[in-house]
Amino acid sequence: MKPNSKKSSIFLAIGLVLLAALLWALSMPAIGSYRANLASRLVDQALSQQDDKQKLSLLQQAQMVDSSSQKATLALTDFWKSQGNLNKAVAALGTSSQPNYMLMGDLSLLAQNYPKALSYYSQASKNKPTAASLAGEAKALYNLEKTNEGCTRSAQAAKLSLLSQEAKDALAACTILGGVSQEATALDTLRPVLTARESAYFLIDTAVYKIGESRLLDTKVKTAYDWLLLSKLASARGDLSLAISRLQDGLTLDGSSKQLNSQAIELYRLLGDKSKQQDYQERLRQLQFTKYQ
Numbered sequence: 001m002k003p004n005s006k007k008s009s010i011f012l013a014i015g016l017v018l019l020a021a022l023l024w025a026l027s028m029p030a031i032g033s034y035r036a037n038l039a040s041r042l043v044d045q046a047l048s049q050q051d052d053k054q055k056l057s058l059l060q061q062a063q064m065v066d067s068s069s070q071k072a073t074l075a076l077t078d079f080w081k082s083q084g085n086l087n088k089a090v091a092a093l094g095t096s097s098q099p100n101y102m103l104m105g106d107l108s109l110l111a112q113n114y115p116k117a118l119s120y121y122s123q124a125s126k127n128k129p130t131a132a133s134l135a136g137e138a139k140a141l142y143n144l145e146k147t148n149e150g151c152t153r154s155a156q157a158a159k160l161s162l163l164s165q166e167a168k169d170a171l172a173a174c175t176i177l178g179g180v181s182q183e184a185t186a187l188d189t190l191r192p193v194l195t196a197r198e199s200a201y202f203l204i205d206t207a208v209y210k211i212g213e214s215r216l217l218d219t220k221v222k223t224a225y226d227w228l229l230l231s232k233l234a235s236a237r238g239d240l241s242l243a244i245s246r247l248q249d250g251l252t253l254d255g256s257s258k259q260l261n262s263q264a265i266e267l268y269r270l271l272g273d274k275s276k277q278q279d280y281q282e283r284l285r286q287l288q289f290t291k292y293q
Helices: 003-047 054-064 069-080 086-094 099-109 114-127 131-143 149-159 165-176 182-187 196-205 208-220 222-238 238-254 258-271 274-293
Strands: none
Touching: 003 054, 003 069, 054 069, 069 086, 069 099, 086 099, 099 114, 099 131, 131 149, 131 165, 131 208, 131 238, 149 165, 165 196, 182 208, 196 208, 196 222, 208 222, 222 238, 238 258, 258 274
16 A cells, blocks of 8 residues: 555544544533433323332333433432431432532431431532521531530631521521520520420421431420421431321321321321321311311
8 A cells, every 4th residue: 555545544534533533522412412302201200100119110120211310319309208218318319410409408407317428418518608508517416416616617607698597597596506606696585584395396497307306305295286296307417207196196186287187198108008098188178177167
């Protein structure tokens, strides 16, 4: 082969490679768009299903097709939340190519998995801390009984945003827990004003679940509402048998409570006990009917 022919062959080969690379690059947006549309269709199909197994299968397929699809990720997360399995909801968020660490922290905190909650909030704060992410760290630390560290985070959150409700709540929790924070000084009047029950309510409302639950359990006389809160806390961490037991204690005090009867419907749905679920649905209907008599 002549030298010029060899050079032509080399240039032709290089040209073909470059052309193939160019065509591949041009096709990527089209492929991405197709995957996004397919994932969206699978989610829509899943949401129309009544059978949970089929719904789960379609949602998992959607996320496998496009791991960057927020629609698919959030739909799978919502599915596991509806099943009462917050840990699997967090795991679903973790399979996304763009994990939402704040939401993962919130759900881990709700599930009362405090080490994981702290880890996710810290990850959210890593690149660009916000008042919400630092307040999340504070609440996780309070639940881990690291009060002063939590107070430090709450102070940092307040410095980033004086208007942040999350920061205000974290600072108030610091005061109630007896922590040390200069920014919490203005809230010192809150501590002596609240009763033991009220402080427990406040801590539970601000996601300091462990200490709030402990304080509520320590109250000598409990109300039906107390048992409702305690039932919900047990349910959130997956202890359905304890949740049912606490619920029954509440119903013994107030069998006409719509909140308690609604909680019973939800708990027996999670347990798959359709008979009990229907019983409480009928009770709730009777209570609503009685109201309008």
